[in-house]
Amino acid sequence: MNELAQKLSTGQVTSVELVEYYLDQIRSRDGEIGAFLHVDEQGALESARAADARRRAGRPLSPWDGIPVAVKDNICTVGMPTTCASRMLRGYYSPFDAEVVERLKQAGLPILGKTNLDEFAMGSSTEYSAYHVTRNPHDLSRVPGGSSGGSAAAVAAGLAPWALGTDTGGSIRQPAAFCGIVGFKPTYGRVSRWGLVALASSMDQIGPMAATVEDAEALFSLIAGGDHRDSTSAPQAEYVLPEEIPDCLEGVRVGVPEEFFGNGVAEEVAAKVKAAVKLLEGLGAEVRPISLPHSTYAIDTYLTLVTAEASSNLARYDGVRYGLRVAAADAAAMFKQTRTQGFGHEVKRRIMLGTYVLTASHHEAYYQQACKVRALITQDLENAFRQVHLIVTPTTPSTAFRIGEKQDPLQMYLSDQFTATANLAGVPALTMPCGRDKLGLPIGVQLMADHFQDGLLFTAGRLLERALKEAEAVGQL
């Protein structure tokens, strides 16, 4: 992206040319990929013209002024629909921009459009979109992952240079891994949730998805920052790009938790991730085994909490004020009919599960129990980060699966088993490609760090990215 920014600043390329290029790509390729739910040609071109005018006047809003971006469709944007890939919000226009969208606009980034997702971000394959599936650009018979599958596929296919995703249990990292791109889930509280349509408020974070670590870091620097409209936003949220990157990881201790390499992890995945760990060691990092004993409960804990919060967050879609309304004899019937017709199966399943775990008679056994385990998982990480600076794991147990392959929701939920830990504890996590399997499908490695150590992840990620490239060049991978 630095290169692109350079070309824009010297006038070698204009923002209008850039936007037209991506719109062309979308026109010619998105028919088969299905990354976008809405493309805003006019709006993007208008923003591009304004960016070019600012460049000509020598007053760009930021180094990235005029570089377009794609936005996941559960992030509110004025002038474009925000549907969350649900029938419930078909044609819904938010009267306000999300804080992150405001920030992107203030940096001069034209918005190409809104990307597909699993309905209300509930899913790991983007198959649960009420509109259409998104296909993995590496193999069109396979899913791009989810829920930010549209953003991941758009970046992987070159339909957008970078994109925003959202991550509640792995929804940025899992599709990024499946599509062979970089995805970053920031420290909870670092990016404002104002304008993010809530799934599980205590875990949701917006984050960047890009082709390289450097790009992801740049996009993160644009969206990070405190926001008085989000009470969970951290005062120290702002992120400034580092001026210099160290060229080794000396003094950095890397923990490798055994629990993340056991049962259910594809051999090739484990092997490539371990190879990446070796490269980190080669960069001067000290690698040591660690244990996160409660991480095996992460997915159950996560599901209990995410469904509980979602059942409450999604209760507002009742047909009274906005979105779908199905006419019925009385208010109760209207609620029922609207929700029956407006929500898809997975959303209904999670609302029912969440309602169940919050019901007075089950509250203690499920919701409260999950809160306790969440505290233990967080404590595991606190203990770990007293010993190490980074934790390295596979991002997902397997590579991208086939469309329609996972019919059992429990199998689908296991896609998030390595990513959910970071959301439960609120720590930042980065995924980046670290090779491919026999089928040529990308494999992702996940790096986690302690709260507000987001910068360390980018530093390590950049160095690892370079080392991987060098290793590939000499045929080591």
Added chain:
Amino acid sequence: MGNYEVRIGLEIHVELATKTKIFCGCAVAFGAPPNSLCCPVCLGLPGSLPVLNRAAVQYAVRAALALKCSVNLYSEFARKNYFYPDLPKAFQITQHDKPLAENGAVQYYLDGALMETRITRLHLEEEAGKLIHSGESIVGSEYTSVDYNRAGIPLIEIVTAPDISSPAQARAFLEQLRLILQYTGVSDCRMERGSLRCDANISLHGAEGQGGVRVEIKNLNSFRALERALAFEAERQADVLDRGGVILAETRTWDERAQKTVRMRGKASTPDYRYFPEPDLPPLQLDAHWVAELKETLPELPLAREERYQRDYGLTPYDAGVLVRAPHLAQLFEAVVALGHEPRLAANWISVEYARHWRQGGTVAAEQLGELLTLVAAGEISGTQAKSVLEAMARTGRSAKEIVAAEGLTVIADREYLVELARRVLRENQALVERYLAGEQRLLGFFVGQVMRETGGRAEPKLVNELLVQELAAGRNWQPRAE
């Protein structure tokens, strides 16, 4: 309820008098055009988030301190989940496990006896919108409109222990509570506007263990409704128990027209609100110094003031009560007394005559009222005159002296003139005089009234009284001469 002990507990909702709503910047105002005071937050639009209004916390803490609660420096917000068209997010942000304040008490007088009712808890929450049905209720209405102006107004919920033992006591308690909240400026507490609302729980307990089942009563929109509904319910339950029946744990509603309580739903169908901590708001942590400061700046509370008026100024409990119950009257009273006027005289004039004009919208400044009291005390005008002067003052804003001068009002204390007048009145009412002399003493009032009328109320009544007694007793010289 002769045979049963009555236990009543109240749950009170109070709208705080903040300028803006509890979780957004929308203005709080009564009577604005429907849906003109709302935004993405109070409408619960997708992607919106709540931000706590500090003023609401401050008001709630003031209320808690005035109700002698212990304020929890750490409290949490929770979601109370239920579907209703007036609830934009389909959950109410409230406090559940960890409320803002607990363990308070309110003291008040009932028929001259000092009572105390314990406050179990006080917590902050948000108000819902308002439904306007085309018919009687949501069921059976052709359509229902929703006004979200009210949605998000800050509320405190106050829950009492079941310490109250009669409907009259419940009313006295609630009146005192309202007064405390008005004195602290926390709320205007206008029941007719819904800024003070009350639900009641009532159970009867027999000596042999009968009863003990709690019934909740909703829709109590006035002090009178509270008292009557509880009286009705106590009687109903006593009847049931007398006949050996069983009280059902249920929620009933007060039917104002029929003046009775009607079953709404059984306790088994009480909704499960699926409470859990509100993840969009961090726990509320208060600074102990800030709370201490608020405590120090609390104004004098009504009970203390009532006792002070009796102790320091010698007012009757009745007068003290009347003044304290209306903060404006109490304020005026203190100002007039501060000007050096006799407290009991001031209290009398303020609690009766002035209060009447004030309730109709007239006001008089302390200095002006003081001037009037001076004229009365000096005997320059009669009490009757003073009443009409005060009426003119309240109506026109002119001073007492101006009105007295303009209307030529002075007291007639001319003995000779009044003796003549008295004699004339007695002459003209011979028959009555005979009856008076035969022992019908109460007729004196009639003669006084006649003299007063002849003078247009300007005669000094004491003097008239004295002269008439004197004339009736002594002289018959007022009688028509025997020719």
